[in-house]
Amino acid sequence: MPPVLARFYDTPPTETGPGTETWICRAANFVVTVSRVAAGAVLTRDNPDEYVLLSNDLAATVTAGTTGAETIEAAPDSLTIVPPGESRIVARTAGTLARVFSAHATDLAAKAANAADYANGAPLVAPLGEWPAPKGGYRLRTYALADHVTEGSFLRVFRTANLMVNPLVPWAAARDVHKLSPHSHGDFEQASLALESTWIHHLRTPWTADMDDWVDDLHAEIGSPSVTVIPPTIVHTSRNIAPMGRLVDVFAPPRLDFLQQGVVRNADDYPMPA
Template structure:
């Protein structure tokens, strides 16, 4: 599954698949965010906004936390909530506590917001809502993890404070409902001889392409009913896009642009296996495990 020098090779889940449930396996989804601003997976809604200077983005009044994924192309902005105003002008993850909030945008660029899929003000907006008219039986439903330590407030985790470490897989942050992994930028195509096909037992992976182009390789395991079998998929998609990868498909993503490529992986609920690795979750002191 993983090369020996891949930090994921030491995960408990890397070699211990669970017995198969026999439930239907959902199809992968490849979503161009230029055409679909609001999309979803089972537990999370992703909102991609091409923001402009002067925009005032209303997040609504939410029961759960809001997360804002800030990339190198994102504009500076200020989050305004009942706790005051918090200005953000560099890449990282912003977590906004429940309640009403807005985003005041200072320049042009993309912003990505993550919202729980059950939020009343957002649940009917996703372009792919029909894919989740019924819950997918193989995907565990979201149960929020424990409250963060300390008083509710806007929290910003800048990437600039986290040096790269080859012993750690990406730069991972979690909230009560989401886990976001900022994978490193890749210059040029990925070595096709060093891919990492793997699968997940009970959670979806959202692979958000923010730079470059990716070739997503996805194989659906065969179940007893041959009519449910699918051909292997090798889908090329540019950025911005999000690919929703269902369990227990075997998958790997191959950067293919000659320039800079970058993926950000998103999970809801947070991954237990990543959380159990010491030092992997960079804000674990703020967000305890169950």
């Protein structure tokens, strides 16, 4: 399966509503949506499991539960984990927000612009599986991303029971081309959600014994907002070519290597699988 390059900024929205335009892209185990919203716009959802809200450049009031039993204020540049069941997001200011769902959100996966890419499954991708519920039960959890910057690292990794989301510390300048990080993943996809700046994703398909399978390297320039889904085994690295590069990496299920390295900021809230 080739990489997916979803240029939301250059394509019509998948869904529209009062004060909202939403674009949808999927992978085998997760779905990413980006919405441009007016102040006062409302996004509702009755979701089978947790999802992640990235407020990006706007403030929002988030309510969970059938009677609005739990409400939090999500500040700009925050990450909020929304529990299963009914939820309501009210934009307090205009801007762009993103939501990340697991593939259990089958209605969204079916609406994705690239849904046909997964009509025959994704044989190289390990299944989503079932991970334990969070300690103390499901509830709204919100994190100001500015509070989770570690010197010498761009990682700001958070997880739910089914998802792992890494809103990288923004690059204030174009990324140093002498300090890139080409790597690959054996059995899971990575989505790179670009919320600001222009990016080049460098993608290399490994050679096989059959030369007919060889594919030229891809150096894909892409703006924001956009989603790039990178299949297993593809060697990849990314760099912004304009200031203030804001990029979010998405994985599902959560990555065991990140958990074992101790870089997950909310790891204490979520038990490891048996």
